[in-house]
Amino acid sequence: MKSAEIRESFLTFFESKGCRRLPSSSLIPDDPSLLLTTAGMVQFKPVFLGIEKRGYTRATTCQKCVRTTDIEIVGHTGRHQTFFEMLGNFSFGDYFKAEIIPWSYEYSTSVLGLDPDRLWFSVYEDDDEAEQIWLSLGIPAERIVRMGAKDNFWSAGPTGPCGPCSELYYDQGPEVGCGLDTCAPGCDCDRFLEYWNLVFMQYDRQEDGTLVPLPKKNIDTGLGLERMAGILQGVNSNYETDILRRMIGEASALCGVAYGASDRTDVSLRILADHSRALAFLIADGVLPSNESRGYVLRRLLRRAVRHGRLLGLTEPFLTRLIGIVVAEMGEAYPELVENRDLVERIVGAEEARFGATLKQGMALLEDEIARVREASASDFPGGVAFTLHDTYGFPVELTAEIAHENGLTLDMDAFEAEMTAQRERGRAGVKDVSWAASGAAYARAGERLHRGAVEFIGYEADEADATVAGIVVDGEPADTISAGQAGEIVLDSTPFYGEQGGQVGDTGAVTSDTANFEVSDTRIPVRGLVSHLGEVTNGSLSVGDRVHASIDVLRRERIRRNHTATHLLHWALRLVLGEHVKQSGSFVSPERLRFDFTHFQAPSQDQLAKVERLVNTKIMEDHAVRAYETSLASAREAGVIALFGEKYGEFVRVLEIGNFSRELCGGTHVGRTSEIGLLKIASEGSVGANLRRIEAVTSFDAMEAVYAEEAVLARAAEALKCRPAEVGEKAEGFVKRLKDAEKSAGAAKRADSSGEADSLAASAVDVGYPLVVARVTAPDAGALRELSDTVRSKIPGAAVVLAAESDGKALLLAAGSDEAVSGGFDAGKVIKAMAPHVGGGGGGKPQMAQAGGHEPAGIDEALAAARATLGA
Numbered sequence: 024m025k026s027a028e029i030r031e032s033f034l035t036f037f038e039s040k041g042c043r044r045l046p047s048s049s050l051i052p053d054d055p056s057l058l059l060t061t062a063g064m065v066q067f068k069p070v071f072l073g074i075e076k077r078g079y080t081r082a083t084t085c086q087k088c089v090r091t092t093d094i095e096i097v098g099h100t101g102r103h104q105t106f107f108e109m110l111g112n113f114s115f116g117d118y119f120k121a122e123i124i125p126w127s128y129e130y131s132t133s134v135l136g137l138d139p140d141r142l143w144f145s146v147y148e149d150d151d152e153a154e155q156i157w158l159s160l161g162i163p164a165e166r167i168v169r170m171g172a173k174d175n176f177w178s179a180g181p182t183g184p185c186g187p188c189s190e191l192y193y194d195q196g197p198e199v200g201c202g203l204d205t206c207a208p209g210c211d212c213d214r215f216l217e218y219w220n221l222v223f224m225q226y227d228r229q230e231d232g233t234l235v236p237l238p239k240k241n242i243d244t245g246l247g248l249e250r251m252a253g254i255l256q257g258v259n260s261n262y263e264t265d266i267l268r269r270m271i272g273e274a275s276a277l278c279g280v281a282y283g284a285s286d287r288t289d290v291s292l293r294i295l296a297d298h299s300r301a302l303a304f305l306i307a308d309g310v311l312p313s314n315e316s317r318g319y320v321l322r323r324l325l326r327r328a329v330r331h332g333r334l335l336g337l338t339e340p341f342l343t344r345l346i347g348i349v350v351a352e353m354g355e356a357y358p359e360l361v362e363n364r365d366l367v368e369r370i371v372g373a374e375e376a377r378f379g380a381t382l383k384q385g386m387a388l389l390e391d392e393i394a395r396v397r398e399a400s401a402s403d404f405p406g407g408v409a410f411t412l413h414d415t416y417g418f419p420v421e422l423t424a425e426i427a428h429e430n431g432l433t434l435d436m437d438a439f440e441a442e443m444t445a446q447r448e449r450g451r452a453g454v455k456d457v458s459w460a461a462s463g464a465a466y467a468r469a470g471e472r473l474h475r476g477a478v479e480f481i482g483y484e485a486d487e488a489d490a491t492v493a494g495i496v497v498d499g500e501p502a503d504t505i506s507a508g509q510a511g512e513i514v515l516d517s518t519p520f521y522g523e524q525g526g527q528v529g530d531t532g533a534v535t536s537d538t539a540n541f542e543v544s545d546t547r548i549p550v551r552g553l554v555s556h557l558g559e560v561t562n563g564s565l566s567v568g569d570r571v572h573a574s575i576d577v578l579r580r581e582r583i584r585r586n587h588t589a590t591h592l593l594h595w596a597l598r599l600v601l602g603e604h605v606k607q608s609g610s611f612v613s614p615e616r617l618r619f620d621f622t623h624f625q626a627p628s629q630d631q632l633a634k635v636e637r638l639v640n641t642k643i644m645e646d647h648a649v650r651a652y653e654t655s656l657a658s659a660r661e662a663g664v665i666a667l668f669g670e671k672y673g674e675f676v677r678v679l680e681i682g683n684f685s686r687e688l689c690g691g692t693h694v695g696r697t698s699e700i701g702l703l704k705i706a707s708e709g710s711v712g713a714n715l716r717r718i719e720a721v722t723s724f725d726a727m728e729a730v731y732a733e734e735a736v737l738a739r740a741a742e743a744l745k746c747r748p749a750e751v752g753e754k755a756e757g758f759v760k761r762l763k764d765a766e767k768s769a770g771a772a773k774r775a776d777s778s779g780e781a782d783s784l785a786a787s788a789v790d791v792g793y794p795l796v797v798a799r800v801t802a803p804d805a806g807a808l809r810e811l812s813d814t815v816r817s818k819i820p821g822a823a824v825v826l827a828a829e830s831d832g833k834a835l836l837l838a839a840g841s842d843e844a845v846s847g848g849f850d851a852g853k854v855i856k857a858m859a860p861h862v863g864g865g866g867g868g869k870p871q872m873a874q875a876g877g878h879e880p881a882g883i884d885e886a887l888a889a890a891r892a893t894l895g896a
């Protein structure tokens with residue numbers, strides 16, 4: 024079976040068991056405590072915890088995952104990968120052990136056709152129930168092994184949902200294994216391959232380690248797609264399976280090194296195959312290279328791949344070729360690869376070129392350091408330098424160690440590790456350590472009172488409505504009542520308030536009853552489907568169950584709407600002017616202004632920006648209709664609707680359409696017709712990171728004010744230039760030109776002056792075996808004195824000059840001589856030494872050139888006399 028067939032058969036099998044087939048979630052998790060999506064259960068964490076409800080209790084997915092904890096090993100074995108696909112099925116308080124155990128057996132034997140005699144099973148040490156179920160399927164007791172927490176208790180992290188598990192193993196046969204009598208599932212050798220993990224998700228692990236039972240018992244299973252493909256395709260390595268083998272084949276063709284030629288080159292080929300998949304998927308999900316957090320993970324992967332490309336003899340950029348194969352092999356199952364192909368290739372290409380440059384510099388640094396250590400007759404290559412090489416130049420430490428070794432040096436690994444540890448801590452600091460809000464329980468309680476567990480948002484049509492209080496949160500705890508003077512959150516069964524989402528800020532307004540008033544200062548969505556109004560009770564009190572009236576600040580929302588629709592117009596115009604690679608990577612829409620971040624590779628020109636602004640304003644004035652409709656994600660994709668870069672979507676999406684030219688997935692609030700926006704003015708444009716630009720703009724009243732403000736500046740300039748505003752440009756250009764001309768002739772006059780002075784100084788030369796000029800001159804500073812001395816010397820070959828000047832109450836001295844003068848006995852250093860005491864200063868220099876300063880300019884003449892005496896003039 025091909026990988027694609029396994030994927031499909033798994034999803035179909037679990038659909039037949041009532042599971043809803045859902046798309047893989049993004050590699051960027053919604054969970055702020057996680058850097059990347061590492062398992063199928065990540066998108067369901069809040070559901071397991073009972074703080075979020077969805078319209079189903081059974082699900083199945085094929086989840087893209089990236090794990091980099093053991094990146095150093097990736098490439099060196101047939102089993103380790105950074106990118107992999109995990110097939111999963113999930114039960115949220117629905118089916119449990121009695122169902123999933125027989126199903127996993129049925130799928131393994133009947134669908135995949137695995138030989139039942141080769142299957143082994145593990146259960147958690149005290150899980151008699153799971154063992155009984157396996158036995159009831161007719162499995163011999165000796166093929167069921169018990170294991171401890173290390174192997175058979177699974178958790179997503181130090182805290183959160185977890186539980187005992189039961190695993191399925193495939194026996195590859197004694198010839199593959201270590202041959203020891205003790206060899207059994209769990210052995211480090213390759214004989215027993217664990218291919219499926221069934222987790223009985225029952226607990227929520229607290230910070231202090233205690234296991235609190237979850238409200239319901241759940242199932243989370245994960246089956247490694249590549250590993251299963253390996254078993255079914257009869258190969259011993261994940262890299263021999265269809266998709267990865269194709270990647271290896273391409274890498275091998277690129278560098279002309281056959282897979283299997285040597286262990287060393289096989290490692291590099293596997294790294295190229297694995298890492299290019301991780302790169303393509305990470306970038307397609309919105310990760311961009313950077314020096315922190317997930318952007319750093321991406322950068323490390325890319326550099327490791329490029330370095331290994333070099334080891335394979337690839338000197339030209341090659342990664343975009345491999346990315347092309349990833350898209351061809353996997354684009355059907357993951358349409359985001361196809362949609363973002365251009366962008367992924369450009370980012371990879373730019374980053375590869377950038378690293379190509381540092382690779383050379385890194386090699387130079389490495390060689391210099393080796394020379395330095397050798398010169399000092401030491402034998403340790405410093406760990407700090409290895410770290411810099413690793414961190415700044417992307418050198419794998421093994422490579423640094425190897426090159427050091429070849430040069431008779433040993434890498435100080437401890438020092439390197441210490442730097443790495445510090446680095447990891449910095450990396451962790453990038454992940455906000457906030458598990459789901461402490462208020463989770465409070466929201467869950469409010470959720471129970473809601474129809475289908477979700478707040479109904481009616482704010483697309485209505486600005487105000489009657490509603491019922493479904494929940495109250497005060498200080499993160501559920502409350503029944505909130506009274507005058509108290510701040511907190513209120514959840515209503517339905518609301519016109521828009522919760523901050525998709526870059527659009529939350530609404531403000533009021534929630535009132537006959538006797539109470541709650542001022543809403545912000546609206547948020549702490550858990551999907553749950554809208555929370557933040558604010559304070561100004562009078563009376565509100566209780567759960569109260570009937571209330573909710574009304575938003577309409578004028579504020581009006582301005583937000585205008586800015587939001589304008590953001591879509593801006594996106595459309597940017598793509599038209601700059602190209603299709605422009606993708607929104609973030610936005611912020613508030614009443615006052617809008618901010619739009621997008622991918623682009625250089626600063627747009629003034630002309631391009633003017634064109635963008637003009638296009639947007641044209642569309643505003645053409646007064647196009649703006650409409651929204653719901654559809655499935657699949658059909659929106661088919662229709663070519665723009666999905667936001669790095670954004671995550673559910674199964675059903677809302678499409679926002681402007682005229683017939685702009686269609687984007689968007690949940691925000693918008694104007695009915697574009698003319699409501701009035702006008703857009705771009706306020707600023709700049710870079711906010713590698714390949715990322717930001718535009719800030721204002722619309723309607725704020726745009727009008729911006730135009731007036733510019734007009735005022737123009738009027739002021741016109742007044743200063745004494746012309747009409749329309750003539751300011753020409754007039755200012757004229758002034759600048761005249762100023763430049765004046766500066767030029769002033770400079771020429773100055774040069775002529777000093778040339779005249781130099782002439783008369785040269786004429787005063789006396790012969791002391793070489794021509795010598797000793798004189799008092801005028802010069803504003805030491806630089807001017809030096810210039811004068813150079814000019815004089817250029818006029819009399821072989822001469823020496825001694826000059827002194829007074830400037831700003833100080834004495835400046837200079838002596839300089841040609842090589843001929845020096846061989847004739849001139850020593851500038853000595854001359855200055857003889858002069859300096861007369862001006863209350865010190866200084867010295869070489870025979871050719873010396874300078875000094877002093878604070879007693881009255882002694883200049885004596886100083887010059889001393890010079891003459893010294894030089895016999």
Ligand code: SER
Binds near residue numbers: 061
């Ligand atoms: N979450 C479990 C794992 O990652 C099962 O899906 O192994």
